[in-house]
Amino acid sequence: MPSKGSAYRAEGNPTLRTVCAHCGKSIPTEVGHAHPLDVDLRRETWGLVGYHAALKTVFATCTACHDTGWQPPEFERGN
Numbered sequence: 473m474p475s476k477g478s479a480y481r482a483e484g485n486p487t488l489r490t491v492c493a494h495c496g497k498s499i500p501t502e503v504g505h506a507h508p509l510d511v512d513l514r515r516e517t518w519g520l521v522g523y524h525a526a527l528k529t530v531f532a533t534c535t536a537c538h539d540t541g542w543q544p545p546e547f548e549r550g551n
């Protein structure tokens with residue numbers, strides 16, 4: 473699968489968006505920087521791992537909610 477210019481990439485693709493698990497804001501599905509050299513560009517999407525109905529689930533979370541310290545139900549810290 474091509475990594476650039478593909479419909480499966482979220483960058484610049486309005487169809488590949490999800491909503492924040494907390495506030496419902498529209499955010500890109502892709503986690504991380506748009507480009508490794510875009511050091512000044514803050515990531516918009518944070519993948520927080522929690523559990524939903526006993527299944528490990530990644531909760532897409534916007535920067536604003538991440539900054540407030542919001543965590544999904546039964547948030548699992550990385551240790």
Ligand SMILES: [Zn+2]
Pocket residue numbers: 492493494495496497533534535536537538
């Ligand atoms: Zn949010």
